[in-house]
Amino acid sequence: MENIVRFKHYVDIPAAIVAQAKALTVGSPWRQQYHIEPDTGFLNDPNGFSFFNGQYHLCYQWSPLRYCAGVWYQGWFHLTSTDLVNWQACGPLLEPETPYDSHGPYSGSAIASDNELLIFYTGNTRDDAWRRTPYQLIARMDKSGTITRQYPPALTGQPTGYTDHFRDPKLWRQDGQYYAVVGAQNRHLQGRCVVLHSADAHTWQVKGEIDLNETSTGYMLECPDYFELEEQGIIICCPQGLCAEKTRQNLYEVHYLVGEKLNVEDLSFNPQPARLLDHGFDIYAIQTMQAPDGRRLLMGWMGISEMHYPTEDFGHCGTLTLPREVSLVDGRLYQRPVAELRQLRGSCQQHSSMLGAGNRVKIHSGAVSETIITLGRITESVTMALRSDETGERKTLLTLDAREQQIVLDRTDAGQPINTDHGTRRRSAWSFGEQTRVHVFSDTTSLEIFIDEGAWVSSSRIFPREDQRWLIIENKGAEMAITIDCWQLKGMNNDH
Numbered sequence: 001m002e003n004i005v006r007f008k009h010y011v012d013i014p015a016a017i018v019a020q021a022k023a024l025t026v027g028s029p030w031r032q033q034y035h036i037e038p039d040t041g042f043l044n045d046p047n048g049f050s051f052f053n054g055q056y057h058l059c060y061q062w063s064p065l066r067y068c069a070g071v072w073y074q075g076w077f078h079l080t081s082t083d084l085v086n087w088q089a090c091g092p093l094l095e096p097e098t099p100y101d102s103h104g105p106y107s108g109s110a111i112a113s114d115n116e117l118l119i120f121y122t123g124n125t126r127d128d129a130w131r132r133t134p135y136q137l138i139a140r141m142d143k144s145g146t147i148t149r150q151y152p153p154a155l156t157g158q159p160t161g162y163t164d165h166f167r168d169p170k171l172w173r174q175d176g177q178y179y180a181v182v183g184a185q186n187r188h189l190q191g192r193c194v195v196l197h198s199a200d201a202h203t204w205q206v207k208g209e210i211d212l213n214e215t216s217t218g219y220m221l222e223c224p225d226y227f228e229l230e231e232q233g234i235i236i237c238c239p240q241g242l243c244a245e246k247t248r249q250n251l252y253e254v255h256y257l258v259g260e261k262l263n264v265e266d267l268s269f270n271p272q273p274a275r276l277l278d279h280g281f282d283i284y285a286i287q288t289m290q291a292p293d294g295r296r297l298l299m300g301w302m303g304i305s306e307m308h309y310p311t312e313d314f315g316h317c318g319t320l321t322l323p324r325e326v327s328l329v330d331g332r333l334y335q336r337p338v339a340e341l342r343q344l345r346g347s348c349q350q351h352s353s354m355l356g357a358g359n360r361v362k363i364h365s366g367a368v369s370e371t372i373i374t375l376g377r378i379t380e381s382v383t384m385a386l387r388s389d390e391t392g393e394r395k396t397l398l399t400l401d402a403r404e405q406q407i408v409l410d411r412t413d414a415g416q417p418i419n420t421d422h423g424t425r426r427r428s429a430w431s432f433g434e435q436t437r438v439h440v441f442s443d444t445t446s447l448e449i450f451i452d453e454g455a456w457v458s459s460s461r462i463f464p465r466e467d468q469r470w471l472i473i474e475n476k477g478a479e480m481a482i483t484i485d486c487w488q489l490k491g492m493n494n495d496h
């Protein structure tokens with residue numbers, strides 16, 4: 001660890017090192033066109049997703065020198081937007097510059113409060129023996145963008161009964177009081193969700209744990225989020241260590257729990273059993289925020305720690321999901337791509353027909369596209385070869401199987417194989433109605449699929465070949481009506 005050069009400020013990194021990092025990315029065939037990704041280095045969790053001073057603010061965990069041997073820098077990279085589609089890069093927002101976050105300003109959140117953006121995050125530190133001390137830190141950003149950090153830290157180390165895996169505070173304000181949920185590991189090495197409370201956002205107390213009513217929450221629970229919809233409380237969290245029990249799923253997962261509104265006095269919540277938030281291969285570290293018009297918006301990291309992606313050969317890794325609007329219907333969380341994304345739409349191809357048994361529809365969808373497919377009743381099954389080559393040999397295969405009442409997402413032949421140790425198929429139980437609507441966003445290396453208005457969602461990375469630009473739909477059952485709208489999408493105005 002000693003011979004790594006650590007930089008506290010991005011501006012102090014010699015231009016030659018930055019140029020070396022950026023040079024790796026030049027010529028990458030894997031650059032996204034309308035999703036957020038770093039111009040070089042590594043991106044993980046979305047942080048500080050908020051609305052303040054007339055703009056959306058969004059940061060991500062950023063390690064721009066990750067692929068430059070021997071040099072290290074980790075911070076929050078900051079973007080702003082007025083429409084959730086076009087983002088302006090503002091550079092680093094939090095840097096590893098104090099003794100309280102020397103080894104990385106880790107994940108955290110932000111809310112607008114009293115003319116400031118109130119930021120609550122975890123400072124990660126290590127001593128010479130590589131022992132970790134986490135700090136929960138408050139920072140404030142004023143309208144001119146100046147950041148003021150508050151000392152002493154809101155919380156130093158971890159509360160009694162917990163290990164040093166204590167991080168990722170997610171803030172909210174309620175009845176003039178401030179609260180945060182924090183991801184924790186208790187001394188029995190079990191994942192926990194802890195609540196912090198403050199009357200003034202300066203002095204914080206540990207309130208206690210929320211009982212998630214689960215037999216297992218893994219060995220650590222990262223990036224919790226709490227919000228309310230339809231008079232109910234919702235917790236989203238990322239338990240680690242469940243994959244041994246639940247085969248076929250991701251190494252680390254994102255769950256949500258719907259319960260009563262959290263009682264901030266006794267922390268009762270009484271949730272229903274946890275559900276998977278997203279059925280894709282690459283999804284983690286979800287963060288939500290409330291838009292000025294009241295919508296609850298969600299973004300996540302389309303990646304998972306310890307997974308590897310072909311972009312790494314070109315010195316970059318990690319991309320965020322599209323922003324999604326969340327709603328709660330009959331105890332189930334729905335996620336829909338935000339309406340603002342329609343401004344990306346360019347030319348549209350349309351198709352409408354009756355599709356007989358064994359028949360196919362084939363459309364040249366392109367790689368950077370949005371497609372809405374509406375199907376009548378599925379009697380047997382329908383397969384959709386997404387980002388397929390012309391023959392249907394290489395593709396990501398989505399099977400809507402009404403017989404077996406399941407949805408199967410299969411990336412076995414999607415292109416360059418990735419993380420195959422964790423399986424190449426994801427299967428989920430599903431009951432199909434009179435109509436099924438499939439909404440797909442494809443970018444160079446990602447597929448986000450929303451079925452039935454976002455009741456089922458999947459986010460996955462794929463690394464197809466150049467010629468995989470087709471959509472092939474095949475009906476294995478009785479004749480059904482099908483309509484397809486397929487838009488070419490414009491790249492976003494992403495100036496970083």
Ligand code: FRU
Nearest residue numbers: 044061106107167168222285
């Ligand atoms: C989740 C996570 C967080 C932590 C951050 C550090 O991916 O491990 O728990 O704050 O990443 O980058």
